[in-house]
Amino acid sequence: MNISFADISLTKSGALAVLVTEAATPRGVAAEIDKKTDGALKRAMKAAGFTGKAESAIEILAPKGLGASRVLLVGVGKTGDLDKAVLEKAGGIIVGRLEKDKETAGAIVVEGISSARVTAADAAAHVALGAALRAYKFDKYKTAKGGNHKDAKKELKTVSIMSGGAAAARRAYAPLSKVAEGVCLARDLVNEPANILHPAEFAKRARALSKLGVKVEVLSEAQMRKLGMGALLGVGMGSEHESKLVVMRWEGGKANDKPVAFVGKGVCFDTGGISLKPPAGMEDMKGDMGGAACVTGLMHALAARKTKANVVGVIGLVENMPDGKAQRPGDIVTSMSGQTIEVINTDAEGRLVLADALWYTQNRFKPKFMIDLATLTGAIMVALGKEHAGLFSNDDKLSRQLGDAGMAEGEKVWRLPMGPAYDKLINSRFADMKNVGGRDAGSITAAQFLERFVNKVTWAHLDIAGTAMSSPQTPTNHSWGAGWGVRLLNRLVADNYEA
Ligand code: BES
Numbered sequence: 001m002n003i004s005f006a007d008i009s010l011t012k013s014g015a016l017a018v019l020v021t022e023a024a025t026p027r028g029v030a031a032e033i034d035k036k037t038d039g040a041l042k043r044a045m046k047a048a049g050f051t052g053k054a055e056s057a058i059e060i061l062a063p064k065g066l067g068a069s070r071v072l073l074v075g076v077g078k079t080g081d082l083d084k085a086v087l088e089k090a091g092g093i094i095v096g097r098l099e100k101d102k103e104t105a106g107a108i109v110v111e112g113i114s115s116a117r118v119t120a121a122d123a124a125a126h127v128a129l130g131a132a133l134r135a136y137k138f139d140k141y142k143t144a145k146g147g148n149h150k151d152a153k154k155e156l157k158t159v160s161i162m163s164g165g166a167a168a169a170r171r172a173y174a175p176l177s178k179v180a181e182g183v184c185l186a187r188d189l190v191n192e193p194a195n196i197l198h199p200a201e202f203a204k205r206a207r208a209l210s211k212l213g214v215k216v217e218v219l220s221e222a223q224m225r226k227l228g229m230g231a232l233l234g235v236g237m238g239s240e241h242e243s244k245l246v247v248m249r250w251e252g253g254k255a256n257d258k259p260v261a262f263v264g265k266g267v268c269f270d271t272g273g274i275s276l277k278p279p280a281g282m283e284d285m286k287g288d289m290g291g292a293a294c295v296t297g298l299m300h301a302l303a304a305r306k307t308k309a310n311v312v313g314v315i316g317l318v319e320n321m322p323d324g325k326a327q328r329p330g331d332i333v334t335s336m337s338g339q340t341i342e343v344i345n346t347d348a349e350g351r352l353v354l355a356d357a358l359w360y361t362q363n364r365f366k367p368k369f370m371i372d373l374a375t376l377t378g379a380i381m382v383a384l385g386k387e388h389a390g391l392f393s394n395d396d397k398l399s400r401q402l403g404d405a406g407m408a409e410g411e412k413v414w415r416l417p418m419g420p421a422y423d424k425l426i427n428s429r430f431a432d433m434k435n436v437g438g439r440d441a442g443s444i445t446a447a448q449f450l451e452r453f454v455n456k457v458t459w460a461h462l463d464i465a466g467t468a469m470s471s472p473q474t475p476t477n478h479s480w481g482a483g484w485g486v487r488l489l490n491r492l493v494a495d496n497y498e499a
């Protein structure tokens, strides 16, 4: 779907949507439409009891006196409560309705919508962002042969955002459109099935970021073996697909400025390995690379909007399969850090991948901080559902910054405790540690495991098992993989680490 910005005009055909704040009578464009249609708007508002409350909408079909096929009035609530999220939701709601109604073109009037917190240009830009995110589709595997093919002629092709200052709105939307691209890239990666998106294919897609100026390196198994990454390599032993480690670098800051680093779990499929998962719902484990997808989408967003910061993204790409060559419960592997790990459960594989990816990242880049994202534990969903990602950290300031960025972008995190009493639960009889702690506090013992590979660096771990996949359907997301985290981390960098 194409999004453009224009000045306000009521002469166009297609669908017309008008945002309205909560007010007694229609103003501006709404008043004009009411006049042109001989009072149809006011009558419809009254009949429906529509007052402009946020997330409410009414519709008038083919009104006499206008060229539009339909007029949608969409509420954004009281001016005093106006924020970016309300506007994004409105943009999403409009696209959702126009798609359902098989409209091919729509215009959205954003007039008289601003407050102390949101300028008029930002209002139009965030309506556009919501529209773009809602319009995302992953339908490449729906063919005409399957019979359920949708009619390409009836797709919503264009949405024009009409406002008083089209040029300012276009400028405000420019960086947001790059963030939307990053979110959609992350969604594509999460939605893609594992027969297509194996480690080499994922690495290929990460390599494509080089066209934005990202420096991309792909490490082979042989190179990782030389570095001593026995923990990561052990996970991929049962797979026909070679494991990869991808390093992405965006150098938008000063030459000597230390980078910030993001590390992602990229288990392209997680069968559990020899500790095989039960069949029900196993198909969801194509999304077990959600952390790596987020890091890749983030690097796209940061590079595309030419972020003034040095940023490193590292993703560990493996496939966890049962096989004659697969690692076994009881195996002991040696990580790049030199610490040994007894693999009690081959299904606790994400932490093994991250152990080496984290060690590598801090050793090579000496980052200001290191944040890892991983669909790490089912237990995080027991604790937090899909509302918050789990946050674990050795640093209060970074935790606060993540909390604030999450509130601002609607991608919330909730900090959980760590400490020596949890740490000792992963001591092993035979090695330096074991990869599972037992039944209690599963998400915390997983975080304690990761922390053993953090060497005096500011660090945070986001357990995104609940938020990365099988995502709630909202006005701005109708995708299985929401691309969670791209907006959060883009905001974290923009607000705290950009020159
Ligand atoms: N990828 C899973 C965690 C997961 C579960 C993500 C459900 C998304 C949805 C992870 O590798 C895993 O299997 N974790 C185990 C750990 C256990 C063996 C200690 C789990 O959560 O059961």
Ligand code: MN
Pocket: 270, 272, 346, 347, 348, 349, 350
């Ligand atoms: Mn697993």
Ligand code: ZN
Pocket: 267, 270, 288, 347, 349, 350, 375, 376
């Ligand atoms: Zn996993």
